[in-house]
Amino acid sequence: MSVGLEHYLVLASVLFCIGVYGALTKRNAVVILMCIELMLNAVNIALVAFSRYLVPDVVLISGQVFVIFVLVVAAAEATVGLAIIMAIYRNRRSVDPKDNDLMKG
Amino acid sequence: MALDVAFWILAVVSVASALAVVFLKDVFRVALFLVLCFFTVAGIYVTLNADFLAAVQVLVYVGAVGILLIFAILFTRDAQHGSLFNRLKYPALLFAVVLLGTMIYSMTATDWSVTLGAKAHVPIADLQPGGTGLTGSLGAALFNEDGFLLPVEIAGLMLLAAVLGGIVIMRDKDK
Numbered sequence: 079m080s081v082g083l084e085h086y087l088v089l090a091s092v093l094f095c096i097g098v099y100g101a102l103t104k105r106n107a108v109v110i111l112m113c114i115e116l117m118l119n120a121v122n123i124a125l126v127a128f129s130r131y132l133v134p135d136v137v138l139i140s141g142q143v144f145v146i147f148v149l150v151v152a153a154a155e156a157t158v159g160l161a162i163i164m165a166i167y168r169n170r171r172s173v174d175p176k177d178n179d180l181m182k183g
Numbered sequence: 184m185a186l187d188v189a190f191w192i193l194a195v196v197s198v199a200s201a202l203a204v205v206f207l208k209d210v211f212r213v214a215l216f217l218v219l220c221f222f223t224v225a226g227i228y229v230t231l232n233a234d235f236l237a238a239v240q241v242l243v244y245v246g247a248v249g250i251l252l253i254f255a256i257l258f259t260r261d262a263q264h265g266s267l268f269n270r271l272k273y274p275a276l277l278f279a280v281v282l283l284g285t286m287i288y289s290m291t292a293t294d295w296s297v298t299l300g301a302k303a304h305v306p307i308a309d310l311q312p313g314g315t316g317l318t319g320s321l322g323a324a325l326f327n328e329d330g331f332l333l334p335v336e337i338a339g340l341m342l343l344a345a346v347l348g349g350i351v352i353m354r355d356k357d358k
Contacts, residue, residue, distance in 0.1 A: 154345035
């Protein structure tokens with residue numbers, strides 16, 4: 079059986095769920111951010127796979143354009159997220175989300 | 184077929200390194216395995232005829248985001264005691280497995296076929312070995328007035344806002 083759309087979608091689902099699991103369970107904010115990047119990568123794989131395999135023998139351009147926008151948002155998110163983590167670390171000497179629940183009701 | 188072999192190798196390596204990201208204790212090794220995962224994702228883009236995206240993936244993710252994450256790890260080193268699990272370890276595992284099952288079922292059970300219509304596209308047969316690939320068509324789609332020109336400008340503005348926000352948040356207010 080040759081590789082097709084379903085293979086890439088299943089790979090993207092597996093990577094996404096690994097990312098979800100890490101983002102839910104980790105006690106280090108930097109690792110949580112890494113898992114979010116993993117989820118964004120999984121979504122990108124799905125988008126590129128759709129652009130290649132949705133119509134046979136044709137590459138649809140808009141799927142790859144969406145991936146570029148996801149990349150831009152991911153870069154901005156990593157910058158601001160890491161800046162927030164560093165600011166919290168400087169004030170409270172901890173990167174554990176459990177220690178930083180000041181806004182909890 | 185060579186592409187199938189490449190896909191299976193890349194898929195196994197990327198899933199294994201993603202699992203290492205979640206389950207390893209040493210934060211620095213976690214970051215290095217994440218970089219390996221980004222590399223294999225770039226390879227997967229190559230198997231999908233997305234050569235420009237593969238280059239961008241290596242530049243942005245492996246280069247910029249990877250270095251940024253390693254910097255963050257080194258700066259916060261004395262606060263962290265490795266990459267540990269919180270008390271949601273097993274409930275979240277159950278949730279992730281159920282989510283995975285649902286996603287795989289819905290993705291394999293859906294009929295994805297669409298009609299081509301007026302969507303911007305490039306036939307695979309037009310991509311010659313040694314040619315320019317899809318990069319030209321991608322640029323045309325991004326920068327045409329009837330394409331994605333406005334979103335490209337908004338994305339540039341958002342990157343500027345992210346740079347300024349990062350500087351403002353990180354600034355030491357005592358000095």
